[in-house]
Amino acid sequence: MPSESTLNPHPIAVLVYHQIDAAPPKGQPFRSLYVSPQAFARQMALLRLLGYQGLSMTALLPYLRGDQHGKVVGITFDDGYQNNLTHALPVLQRHRFSSTCYAVSALAGKTNLWDQTTGIAQTPLMTAAQMQQWAAGGQEIGSHTQNHVNLPATPDADCRAEIVRGKTDLEDFVDRPVDNFCYPYGQYDARHVAMVRDAGFATSTTTQRSRCLSGTPLLEIPRVPILRSTSLPIFWLKIASAYEDRRKK
Ligand SMILES: [Zn+2]
Numbered sequence: 653m654p655s656e657s658t659l660n661p662h663p664i665a666v667l668v669y670h671q672i673d674a675a676p677p678k679g680q681p682f683r684s685l686y687v688s689p690q691a692f693a694r695q696m697a698l699l700r701l702l703g704y705q706g707l708s709m710t711a712l713l714p715y716l717r718g719d720q721h722g723k724v725v726g727i728t729f730d731d732g733y734q735n736n737l738t739h740a741l742p743v744l745q746r747h748r749f750s751s752t753c754y755a756v757s758a759l760a761g762k763t764n765l766w767d768q769t770t771g772i773a774q775t776p777l778m779t780a781a782q783m784q785q786w787a788a789g790g791q792e793i794g795s796h797t798q799n800h801v802n803l804p805a806t807p808d809a810d811c812r813a814e815i816v817r818g819k820t821d822l823e824d825f826v827d828r829p830v831d832n833f834c835y836p837y838g839q840y841d842a843r844h845v846a847m848v849r850d851a852g853f854a855t856s857t858t859t860q861r862s863r864c865l866s867g868t869p870l871l872e873i874p875r876v877p878i879l880r881s882t883s884l885p886i887f888w889l890k891i892a893s894a895y896e897d898r899r900k901k
Pocket residue numbers: 730731796800836837
């Protein structure tokens with residue numbers, strides 16, 4: 653029985669991005685979640701220059717378990733925006749990096765409808781065909797539930813359905829296993845961890861800020877946010893130093 657906790661001897665940064673695109677005009681909410689294609693390209697080039705390999709959660713798992721060693725960074729994208737395919741994929745391929753994009757299965761080809769009440773601009777999400785393109789391009793699709801639900805605010809039976817069907821929907825779309833999950837809004841409790849485990853996921857990521865230290869539960873992996881304001885020196889500090897490890901919420 654493999655361990656349910658990480659045994660990595662050195663901290664591993666799992667980066668989280670949302671949109672890879674020019675930010676909307678000033679005054680719009682959550683502009684911080686847009687990283688420009690140019691900044692993203694510089695960040696990936698720096699990783700490569702420093703000898704790091706960018707990996708999907710599946711490819712990262714042996715490193716998290718301590719079975720493999722090396723300079724690695726996890727790369728994740730939340731929500732499944734089309735601009736990940738158009739702007740991030742060519743850069744990832746240039747460096748032979750893999751990554752995991754967490755998609756919302758029932759909203760494939762639609763927009764980030766869950767953000768409507770916050771005033772965040774509506775942006776196209778990948779269609780099933782685009783998710784296939786993403787996977788064919790050496791990247792991975794992970795699950796972010798069927799409808800981007802706030803799990804603790806949702807009845808248990810509905811949570812279970814969202815977690816299980818989000819996985820099977822996406823497996824139908826990309827015709828390969830979907831073994832990695834991400835809690836929408838970073839919201840969950842012990843019941844949801846159990847549901848994610850029962851559904852057969854190998855890893856699950858949160859919005860807790862830290863690099864992944866040894867002993868971290870594989871179904872509650874913290875991440876390192878990369879934002880519009882993240883300069884290249886700070887990007888490096890977030891990966892190579894304890895900069896984020898003190899920011900646990
Ligand atoms: Zn999300």
